[in-house]
Amino acid sequence: xxxxxxxxxxxxxxxxxxxxxxxxxxxxxxxxxxxxxxxxxxxxxxxxxxxxxxxxxxxxxxxxxxxxxxxxxxxxxxxxxxxxxxxxxxxxxxxxxxxxxxxxxxxxxxxxxxxxxxxxxxxxxxxxxxxxxxxxxxxxxxxxxxxxxxxxxxxxxxxxxxxxxxxxxxxxxxxxxxxxxxxxxxxx
Ligand SMILES: Cc1cc2nc3c(=O)[nH]c(=O)nc-3n(C[C@H](O)[C@H](O)[C@H](O)COP(=O)(O)O)c2cc1C
Numbered sequence: 001x002x003x004x005x006x007x008x009x010x011x012x013x014x015x016x017x018x019x020x021x022x023x024x025x026x027x028x029x030x031x032x033x034x035x036x037x038x039x040x041x042x043x044x045x046x047x048x049x050x051x052x053x054x055x056x057x058x059x060x061x062x063x064x065x066x067x068x069x070x071x072x073x074x075x076x077x078x079x080x081x082x083x084x085x086x087x088x089x090x091x092x093x094x095x096x097x098x099x100x101x102x103x104x105x106x107x108x109x110x111x112x113x114x115x116x117x118x119x120x121x122x123x124x125x126x127x128x129x130x131x132x133x134x135x136x137x138x139x140x141x142x143x144x145x146x147x148x149x150x151x152x153x154x155x156x157x158x159x160x161x162x163x164x165x166x167x168x169x170x171x172x173x174x175x176x177x178x179x180x181x182x183x184x185x186x187x188x
Pocket of ligand 1: 014018019076151
């Protein structure tokens with residue numbers, strides 16, 4: 001499989017092995033090398049003077065652009081996306097100016113979201129900044145899957161199955177490959 005045959009999950013949590021990582025695994029089993037731990041990278045805040053241009057952000061983007069589907073995986077921290085997810089989104093601004101060549105390649109790319117939180121549902125406003133950003137950048141927003149998680153309580157089989165279904169549905173909207181190779185599952 002090439003990167004063009006697979007989604008890319010941008011794991012934007014403060015725990016590399018926490019609830020959000022587990023959700024990413026449930027949605028896209030067997031795709032460990034397509035999950036990027038954004039928190040482990042050196043990605044600075046957006047700066048008007050491009051002061052952070054030499055950090056890991058542009059390398060991440062260059063590596064991500066061949067994937068037709070990006071999935072932003074974030075916990076809820078204080079009723080919104082994580083700081084890592086927001087910083088990643090802020091830094092997409094770099095692609096509107098200094099690196100327009102990369103920014104143009106976002107057009108038509110698909111974007112989905114995975115989210116965990118301890119509340120029964122995500123806040124009503126949660127998706128708005130994400131789908132507005134996607135629209136601004138010309139990306140196709142495909143929706144969000146939210147899973148409630150409480151500390152110490154394992155992810156239920158039903159939640160795993162629903163997450164896997166979401167992953168399959170997302171990929172189905174992106175993949176134009178024949179049915180026999182349309183599933184992004186390394187075990188297939
Ligand atoms: C700093 C912090 C803020 C949180 N804020 C919320 C919140 O506003 N709403 C909610 O439902 N859960 C909230 N939670 C719970 C987490 O979203 C939940 O435990 C999530 O599954 C953690 O994912 P992680 O293991 O990837 O960090 C918060 C947790 C932390 C540590």
